[in-house]
Amino acid sequence: MKAFTSFPGLSWLAILIHIELIVAFTSSSSTSSIKSCAQKPSTSPFRRKHHSAVGKPMVGSIQSTSTILHAYTPPEASEAKARKKPPYPKIGDLVRYYDLDGGKSDGEELVGKLTFLQKSTSSKSNGPDGEPVVEWLAEVTELENVGEGYFAEYPSRKRRKSKLYKLESLSPVIGSYVRSEDAFKVPTDRMGKVLPLFESYNLEGFQGPAAVPVNTQVIENDLKNYKALKGKLFKDALLAGLFGTIIADLVAGLDIALVYFVGAIAGVGYLFFLSVKTDTVASPDAKLGSNVSNIRFILPLLVLVGISFQNLVTGGVSPSVDNVFDSVTKEQFGAAMLGFLTYRLPLFVSQLFPIIGESAGIVLPGSAGIAMQMARDAKESMGGPKKKDIFGQNLTTVLLVSGPTGCGKSELVEKLIQDSDGRFVAPKYLDRIVDPIKYEQLEFRDELLQQDPTGRYGLTKDSLLNSPGKFKDQYGQELDKIVVIDADVELCKKLTKLSGIRIVGVWVGLDALEKFEVRIKEQIESGAIPIPEGESAEIVRRTKLREIVKDIEYGIVSGIFEFTVLNDDFENSLMELKSAAEYCYQ
Numbered sequence: 229m230k231a232f233t234s235f236p237g238l239s240w241l242a243i244l245i246h247i248e249l250i251v252a253f254t255s256s257s258s259t260s261s262i263k264s265c266a267q268k269p270s271t272s273p274f275r276r277k278h279h280s281a282v283g284k285p286m287v288g289s290i291q292s293t294s295t296i297l298h299a300y301t302p303p304e305a306s307e308a309k310a311r312k313k314p315p316y317p318k319i320g321d322l323v324r325y326y327d328l329d330g331g332k333s334d335g336e337e338l339v340g341k342l343t344f345l346q347k348s349t350s351s352k353s354n355g356p357d358g359e360p361v362v363e364w365l366a367e368v369t370e371l372e373n374v375g376e377g378y379f380a381e382y383p384s385r386k387r388r389k390s391k392l393y394k395l396e397s398l399s400p401v402i403g404s405y406v407r408s409e410d411a412f413k414v415p416t417d418r419m420g421k422v423l424p425l426f427e428s429y430n431l432e433g434f435q436g437p438a439a440v441p442v443n444t445q446v447i448e449n450d451l452k453n454y455k456a457l458k459g460k461l462f463k464d465a466l467l468a469g470l471f472g473t474i475i476a477d478l479v480a481g482l483d484i485a486l487v488y489f490v491g492a493i494a495g496v497g498y499l500f501f502l503s504v505k506t507d508t509v510a511s512p513d514a515k516l517g518s519n520v521s522n523i524r525f526i527l528p529l530l531v532l533v534g535i536s537f538q539n540l541v542t543g544g545v546s547p548s549v550d551n552v553f554d555s556v557t558k559e560q561f562g563a564a565m566l567g568f569l570t571y572r573l574p575l576f577v578s579q580l581f582p583i584i585g586e587s588a589g590i591v592l593p594g595s596a597g598i599a600m601q602m603a604r605d606a607k608e609s610m611g612g613p614k615k616k617d618i619f620g621q622n623l624t625t626v627l628l629v630s631g632p633t634g635c636g637k638s639e640l641v642e643k644l645i646q647d648s649d650g651r652f653v654a655p656k657y658l659d660r661i662v663d664p665i666k667y668e669q670l671e672f673r674d675e676l677l678q679q680d681p682t683g684r685y686g687l688t689k690d691s692l693l694n695s696p697g698k699f700k701d702q703y704g705q706e707l708d709k710i711v712v713i714d715a716d717v718e719l720c721k722k723l724t725k726l727s728g729i730r731i732v733g734v735w736v737g738l739d740a741l742e743k744f745e746v747r748i749k750e751q752i753e754s755g756a757i758p759i760p761e762g763e764s765a766e767i768v769r770r771t772k773l774r775e776i777v778k779d780i781e782y783g784i785v786s787g788i789f790e791f792t793v794l795n796d797d798f799e800n801s802l803m804e805l806k807s808a809a810e811y812c813y814q
Contacts, residue, residue, distance in 0.1 A: 314426035315400060316434055317342060317366065322379075322412060323398040324422045325368060327391075339379045339401060339414060339422055340368035343390065345437055348512065364395035364431065371412065377420075379403070380411035396431060399424035407668050458503055464574035465496050472570050476563060484563045487535060491567025494527040499571055501527075531564050532556055623730040624693050625812045627652065627712045628788070629805070630720050631736035632779035633757075633772055634747035636795045640736060640805050641714040647802075652712045652809060653696045657685035678719050687719075693728055710812045717779045724788060733789035734808045737780065739796065741773070748772045 321342045326335030344367035370389040371379035382389070402425050403412035415423040469492025477485035501524035508517025532553060539555035631637040645652050658676075660667040661684065670676050670688060678687040696709040715723065723731060738744055751757045752765050759768050783789055791808035795801040 314428060314430040316431075317345065317364075317395060317398070317400070317429045319343065319345065319437055322371075322401040322403040322414065323366075323368060324401050324424045325393055325398050337422060338370055339373070339403075339412075340370045341381075342398075343367050343369045345395070346392075346512070347436065364434065364436075365392050366395045366398060367392055368398070374409070374411055377414055377416045377422075378406070378409050378411040379414060380409070396428055398429065399427050400429060401425060405665060405668070407672060410672060461499055461571075461574070462496060464578075465492075465499055465571035468570050468573050469493065469495065469567060472567065476567075480559065480563070484559055487560050488563040488567040490534070491528075491531055491564040492570045493567075494531045494564075495568045495571035497527050498524040498568070500524075528565070528568050531568065532561070535560050535564060624728060625708070625710055625730045625732060626692055626723070627710050627809055627812055628715055628720065628723060628731050628733045629712060629736060630715045630717065630733070630783070630789070631795075632717075632744065632776040632783075634744050634751065634776070635736045635738060636747075636798070636801075637736040638714050639798070640793070640795065640802055641712055643802055644805055644809060645712060647806070648809075650699050650709065651707075652710050655687060655691040655711050655713060656694075656696070657691060658688050660684045660686070677722050678715075687713075689726060689728075692723075692726070707813060710809070712809075717782050720782070720786070720788065724786075731788055732808070732812050734791045734793060734805060735783045735789040736793045736795050736801070736805075737783070739794050741776070743796075744776050745769070745773060748776075 319342055322339060323342060324337065324339055327338050328335045346365045346367070348363045348365050367390055370382075370391075372382050374380050401414050401422060403414045405411075406413050417423055469489060472492060473485050473489040476488040501521045505517050505521035508514050511517070536553050536556050539557075539560075543555065629637050629641050645654060657680070658667055658670070667676075667686060670686065671679075676686040676688060677691075679685070692711055692713075696711055698706045698708055700706055713719070713723070720733075723729070738747075748757065748769055752759065752768060757768060757772065759765055790811065791804075793801050793804045793808070
């Protein structure tokens with residue numbers, strides 16, 4: 229300290245040297261710490277993520293905190309993006325594709341929905357192993373561009389535009405159904421072009437749509453029924469043609485009868501070529517079958533050409549293009565066309581016969597009609613509870629219990645289901661939460677038959693047509709379970725318009741309007757019937773009574789209720805309802 233005091237210049241020099249030593253020591257410590265971070269991973273989670281995101285350690289540079297945070301990328305997102313592959317195609321996907329018919333050099337950009345996938349084998353190009361190359365074709369139904377990235381299905385009144393495209397030329401698109409617009413919202417750029425999820429599908433290892441479990445026995449039975457129906461149509465058409473030929477021979481002579489017979493043979497040929505188209509639907513030969521089946525349209529023309537040439541040859545006139553049809557007489561033309569259309573006669577008869585048979589018992593007078601009806605009922609009861617419509621299709625039996633407000637039908641239905649040991653069941657409702665897309669589509673199309681007060685559950689046609697299962701009766705015989713519907717008048721009107729169901733109707737009511745009035749008053753007082761704001765209990769009571777009168781009028785004039793239960797005594801009414809329900813198995 230004394231030296232520093234004696235020599236002021238040296239003191240300042242010592243201070244400067246001391247400061248340089250401190251700076252040098254601090255710099256070396258900082259450099260060593262950076263190197264240690266580069267050589268071994270840090271225990272800090274932030275630095276570990278930063279290394280994996282950047283890909284190399286920080287050496288020889290010091291970055292600010294703001295720079296590091298700006299460059300940070302979550303590793304989960306990077307790994308997911310690296311692993312993500314295009315999806316396999318499936319029916320119902322939205323796709324972007326280009327149609328060269330749009331007038332643009334690169335095609336018109338369209339959005340559509342996959343409706344069918346078909347495998348196509350090309351024999352012209354073979355793979356490395358010499359086997360034919362398999363290509364996938366997709367039927368795409370175009371969606372209408374309604375603007376602002378919304379694409380909607382064409383309404384039923386407009387013809388749908390569907391075409392086949394190669395699957396590798398389609399790009400999957402993510403779309404969200406917007407109920408308010410009744411359209412799918414797809415992502416687009418600023419120019420309005422569609423942004424696909426991927427440029428193409430993943431076709432590596434693609435074996436087609438996911439297989440759905442199929443009952444082979446049902447398919448075999450359907451094929452047998454189809455072949456039997458096709459053979460019956462051919463046989464009936466040929467027999468009708470032979471019968472018509474005999475009638476034509478008796479009425480107009482042999483020459484006209486032969487013309488009629490040739491026309492009838494052409495009608496059978498029409499059915500044959502039509503069956504060719506039906507047999508090849510949804511098969512690799514669908515296009516060929518459709519082209520071959522078009523021959524049926526020229527069969528009548530060929531018949532007339534044959535008749536004309538026959539007339540010209542027998543008449544000594546050389547046939548030519550100018551007079552090819554001039555020699556066909558009106559009688560020959562009429563006979564040929566009637567013969568050709570004879571194949572339709574068995575179809576009309578087969579459809580009208582069940583109606584005629586049902587009404588025959590009404591037409592026959594007195595005991596003859598009653599006896600015929602009893603014989604028909606006995607024959608149907610031998611076949612079990614299955615019923616068929618006029619086209620021979622099986623109908624699903626439904627027990628419909630209806631009645632006006634306050635009649636107590638809901639309590640009767642619940643008790644009937646509880647006491648039936650599984651024979652009678654309530655319908656299964658569609659859940660909005662489980663299947664929201666289907667629910668909203670049916671709701672928008674007004675195809676929901678009924679909704680619960682919460683709006684979550686809806687009654688659909690499938691709820692009634694899908695079999696609820698079977699049960700064994702006391703004799704060990706398996707019978708179908710019957711769906712029981714507790715319906716108001718509005719639901720009854722909808723059910724009568726459905727096809728495929730057989731309704732067994734039960735009307736529940738009271739024997740006096742005063743009893744309805746008493747029950748409505750009790751329900752209003754208990755709160756079961758709410759009173760809207762601004763209205764009085766008396767107004768609600770009168771409104772309900774008017775509705776009850778209208779419902780009773782419908783129950784009388786609708787003609788769909790075979791049974792009536794007057795619910796004055798609950799136990800007796802329940803017994804009557806159970807007796808009426810047994811009719812479902814007759």
